[in-house]
Amino acid sequence: MPEVTMVQALNEALRFAMGEDDRVLVLGEDVGKLGGVFRITDRIQAEFGEARVFDTPLAESAIAGVSLGLAMAGWRPVAEMQFDAFSYPALDQVISHVAKYRFRSVGAVDVPVVIRIPCGGGIGAAEHHSESPEAYYVHTSGLKVAIPSTPLDAFNLLVRSIRDPDPVIFLEPKSRYWSKESGELSPDGLPFGRARTVREGSHATLVAWGGMVARCLQAANAAAEDGVEVEVLDLRTLVPLDIEGLANAARKTGRIVVVHEAPMTAGFGAEVVARIVEDAFEYLEAPVLRVTGYDIPYPPAKVEEHYLPSVDRILIALEKVLSF
Amino acid sequence: MPEVTMVQALNEALRFAMGEDDRVLVLGEDVGKLGGVFRITDRIQAEFGEARVFDTPLAESAIAGVSLGLAMAGWRPVAEMQFDAFSYPALDQVISHVAKYRFRSVGAVDVPVVIRIPCGGGIGAAEHHSESPEAYYVHTSGLKVAIPSTPLDAFNLLVRSIRDPDPVIFLEPKSRYWSKESGELSPDGLPFGRARTVREGSHATLVAWGGMVARCLQAANAAAEDGVEVEVLDLRTLVPLDIEGLANAARKTGRIVVVHEAPMTAGFGAEVVARIVEDAFEYLEAPVLRVTGYDIPYPPAKVEEHYLPSVDRILIALEKVLSF
Amino acid sequence: MIRTKPDDALQILAPDGTVVDPQARQALDLGDEDLRAMYRAMLVTRAVDLEATALQRQGELAVYPPVLGQEAAQIGSAYALGEEDFVFPSYREVGVAVVRGIDLVEYMHFHRGTRHGGIADPLGSHFAEISVPVSSQVLHAVGWALGARLDGKNACAVVYFGDGATSQGDFHEGCNFAGVLRCPVVFFCQNNQWAISVPVQKQTAAPIWKKAEAYGFPGVRVDGNDVLAVYKVSREAVARAREERVPTLIEAVTYRMGPHSTADDASRYRSREDVDSWQAFDPLERFRRLLESEGLLDPGFLNRAEADAGAEAAKVRAGIQGAQPRPLEGFFDHTFSEMPDFLARQREEVVRLTTEEGEGA
Amino acid sequence: MIRTKPDDALQILAPDGTVVDPQARQALDLGDEDLRAMYRAMLVTRAVDLEATALQRQGELAVYPPVLGQEAAQIGSAYALGEEDFVFPSYREVGVAVVRGIDLVEYMHFHRGTRHGGIADPLGSHFAEISVPVSSQVLHAVGWALGARLDGKNACAVVYFGDGATSQGDFHEGCNFAGVLRCPVVFFCQNNQWAISVPVQKQTAAPIWKKAEAYGFPGVRVDGNDVLAVYKVSREAVARAREERVPTLIEAVTYRMGPHSTADDASRYRSREDVDSWQAFDPLERFRRLLESEGLLDPGFLNRAEADAGAEAAKVRAGIQGAQPRPLEGFFDHTFSEMPDFLARQREEVVRLTTEEGEGA
Ligand SMILES: Cc1ncc(C[n+]2csc(CCOP(=O)(O)OP(=O)(O)O)c2C)c(N)n1
Ligand SMILES: Cc1ncc(C[n+]2csc(CCOP(=O)(O)OP(=O)(O)O)c2C)c(N)n1
Ligand SMILES: [Mg+2]
């Protein structure tokens, strides 16, 4: 198989899922003829028809709530939110119903709804187009949250998300949309909750997801030039979280830095720190540190490079945990 | 001054604020004649008139967005959301505009909007009436978040929130609404970001806010019977957070448990752990543990006592950090 | 304020039970047994509703929102549905539940605080979980209807909500979706004049039925205390939804005779006289007079129906009194389709603690 | 599809510039200088808009949403406002900004990615920050209008949004609030037929102007490419808002001649012919012909106006080309009214790192 971008891999995943299960639907703003503003649904409508792939009116709360209703009618909707910040109008439906309907019905209703959300910054986009909302979703009990960092993972995780009888918030790091990878696009049954060791290392561990995995790899490579071997862990799914993998990281290196784009305060990085502290405190050689977006709204694109965790900031944090 | 309940203290705070500044408005569902379902606005409309205190149509996104518009017209709206889960339809307006408008306008627009939200469980309420949404708000840069645990704090913090030129999410722990305290209701300029030591202790520290402060105090008293002296810290405001106070707690006891009602995963407790780890790792004698609601949707009222952190669960966690 | 008929509202029975539209009366596809069944359902609803209020006063329910006064709106519309149609209720639809044969004990578990949702088998009974966030269920109904259309089913969704609910964004988004995506759905608004303390005049500046104009489908106002008129417009709306995939917005003008819920003190915002003035429009009384005049109320039936109503109420009482919730760990099992490890850990803690507690006691 | 006039739309000028409603033409409170100023504003808008598109192609702007084809809707409505009225724009309102004298360089900073909002002094200029989340600004306008009413001001808010925006809950909630709370606000919808790739026929099943029915205030459809007709209905709506506290929904039927934004490839969803067919309705051309026929286009004025337009475009180019954002730490200063400690700590890190970087470079 030649190289594919993450965009192509996601497109193939939708094709594959629609092919294997004719209850799968695709809906959202501009997902039809246009193929979505990022072309994730490119030619899907032409292939599967307007009944199974359709443009909705411009209303995200409805997209989420209608998806739940479709699931109650036995369909498996895959809904697209056009950008991160435009998933916020749907939060009420997601929190109060999509996440809770199985629970509310004491198990009587499956909710096989996937909500795809392009997320994160680093692509020079306008205001409200670069947010990293994962913490909102992760804190909402009843949701699974996946966020791939590579094309193959994107394919596997999306196919798996669509097969899942539970609601999955599927976050797509825009900054990795055009990254490439080669390999076989056949779903290998990648289970949720298993982090991936992207790079082995014994001195310290970087924990990341989505767009920051590549950044961490850069930092690890830079550190390697100074003889420091840094392990990089890609969480892949935030719910369920690979708690075991995190504890192992603590056991192995005892020095951990977690990196994310979202603001620091109450970001998912805090959860990673808290989990490690709870489960593996005795192995920690240094405080688990966070390198994150700052606690201000996402700034204009032309200064985003100073806002997002940089290789330098990651290296500084690594140095701190290494010299603790 | 005789004893007042938190309900009365909040009512007095609104009165006081409306009296000292005739730009203060009160709006929300049923805040007029009814005085709100919890009577926080009892008789306020009769006193200040229908122009300054008014019922809105049943639409929370509008309540938030209209409040921002009112602020742009030079008013200081104090909006009521009827219950925690009914603040979710307003999340988009709160996240994308109320929190960001000062930032978006590069400082040109003040946003003196207070959004009051009764929150938390423990009062036997129906589904969607017992949520603890603080993490959503805390993670949203640009918002301040206050949550009193006593009537006097409620008065002081609300008066101060209304005076604040920034948007404040004002969380009111329903389980404490009818708790009583005596003291002078004159605003003492209680600044944000200063935690309160509710009880001194040298062996371990409990960190909490809102409804769980009282529970922690119970646990501390129980521990005292066994000769264990537990300090209890009430954060009072989550943004800004008393980072110094948390670090001091680590320095003083080195053994910390944080307690909250919201689900554990990515709750604000994780932030407390992460902050302490970052700022005071070397003083920690034990992992900072969390005692929280479980990672399921808030359950039916009749089982909530097993869901919410109990004195027993807090004592078990204390034992763990003490025997580490 | 209601006169003998709300403005623009369709009516078949005057408040005194006389037929004001004989043609419409004749055209109804309702036999004697149907009429009796509807009356029986109204009696059952009234009895169960009053019993629930009493149960709340006795501490057996945590809180209860009475349907008192809205029985015609609920029974008339629910009776117009077929088995395959799917009901999406708010929190005040016990009358609809009665007609649909919903397990009323399970339903009351919601109000007791022992289970969420209140509907044991939503997919089997075609009756969704009780929905508290106002208007949120509108979207689920539209989604279900869209799904039914995609499946080529001859069925529609019917969603119930109040006058206050029409102010919510979800109401609008749902209606608009349904109009443009041709979803077979009936939007059934019970305008009971109040959203807790807010009168409908402060809720919106337009008549509710006219809001359908915004979505390109018909809107109709009906006297919501006239069970036959409600049945008629509902029947037409259901047919339009199923056959033409055209939604309808029905505004049933009625009145909330009780407080918003048992926790509400309505005297703070409305006068006893206002409420009393609506006594003359009682939907049961109105329908009773019609049945009487049509000779359908033989004492045998009436006794049986009243006995049934009492029995249903008693069954609810017996079933709910002292009823226990499943233990907390039981709820863990239904958060996800399978239990993830991190949750299993938490569940174990719950089991351990509650077992210890049990043993300690 | 537009014929010579959209159905039900108010029109004063036919597409060829002839007056179809002489009475309305005469009744306008516009002198010659007004007409010339409006035409000039349209020229400036066209020039700045084309320049912005060019700037984007050259990498000077990150992305830009052209207003091409919608100039009459924007200039006609903005010209109807007074100083005290407050504009709440979406992201496609450069024509309104031109009329209101907004600093266009600052405005373009938004599209360059060097500042948010784009409006330097919203409270002073009575022009709110550019709003990207579709329909969100509707609520701010209603809130401001309510505030103005409470202050007894003789002013209204005017909120701009598109056809797609009418599907959002915020649009509905805002209109409903305004209707019932009697807010002096004009809801100005530019129905440019498209929401990115979604045609208005797939957006809603009702004519947009009719949606006003749902809120109890007037709705009106106007030919959005006829600057005089737009002016007339806007003027009336502004008066109604200010004097009667009655909102109006205006649907200005127009066409988005360009792509949704410079990032969009419109050929994926609409044909060149569709777009070309709207060339005949160009709003500048239409108005030019009228002015010509009324003898207002002397070469002196025309040259000056065209020169002004070019100068404005050049000024935008000169101001924005290579323009730098304030450094990141500058943004920290405007997150809260005062810098809290935790943020100061983060700000220090930024300053340290960017200084080092600067020194390293
Ligand atoms: C989104 C949301 N906001 C607020 C509430 C609180 N609340 C419960 S019922 C109600 C009034 C509803 O009025 P209406 O829609 O007319 O229905 P009714 O209760 O009269 O049947 C309110 C405000 C809620 N349940 N959901
Ligand atoms: C809440 C929200 N959802 C989605 C988007 C992405 N988006 C930007 S513009 C647009 C279409 C808007 O169409 P319309 O309201 O007709 O305005 P127009 O662009 O035609 O001027 C969409 C979907 C957004 N900005 N905000
Ligand atoms: Mg009502």
Ligand SMILES: [Mg+2]
């Ligand atoms: Mg448009």
